[in-house]
Amino acid sequence: MPDFIFNKKLYYNPVEFAMDRIGGTWKMPILWRLKNRVMRYGELKKDIPHITHKMLTSQLRELEEEGFIVRKVYPVVPPKVEYSITERGLSAIPIIDTIRNYGLQLMNEFGIDHK
Template identity: 70%
Template sequence: MPDFFYDRKLYYTPIEFALAHIGGTWKMPILWRLQNTILRFSELKKDIPHITDKMLTSQLRELESKGLITRKVYPTVPPKVEYKLTEKGQKAIPVIETIMKYGYKLIKEAGIEYPPLE
């Protein structure tokens, strides 16, 4: 596979390029939660309890800059901001679902009880 430059970064494969868009710990969980609904920052934060405010803000900005989500700000006090998937973001959902199913399979093969009992 030939390598290529995009936005001053060298990519070696299309996989690496795709993961630059949806990879990491938090991007896929954010996209997954937005697949059928519009959510506010606080709703995303409640649904992803281990993410910090700073990290959620950072990941939302990255997803918006990549064109995977849109951000709508309402001129109210306090400000109301909503996030939703774009058409490009919707196209990532089947990929995320496939990765999630593979993850469940690996968890089962490792003998891990999931979700863990509390």
């Protein structure tokens, strides 16, 4: 496969491109939590306790910019913001599920208790 450039970044293969969209520590866990329900910022923060506010905000923005999630702002005081997954985000869920299952399998093989 030939190299390609997207948003001024050189990619060598489609796996690298996909991982740049949903990879990292926090994007997949965010998408996983949104797969079945709409969540508010505070719910996400509470459900992913080790993520910082700055990181959650930046990851949500990136996922929104890339079309994996939608941010809906309600015109109320105090502000109410909800996040939901898009069709593009839902299409990533089977991949995330496969990676998750592989991670659980590796944890078992390495003797790591995950229950």
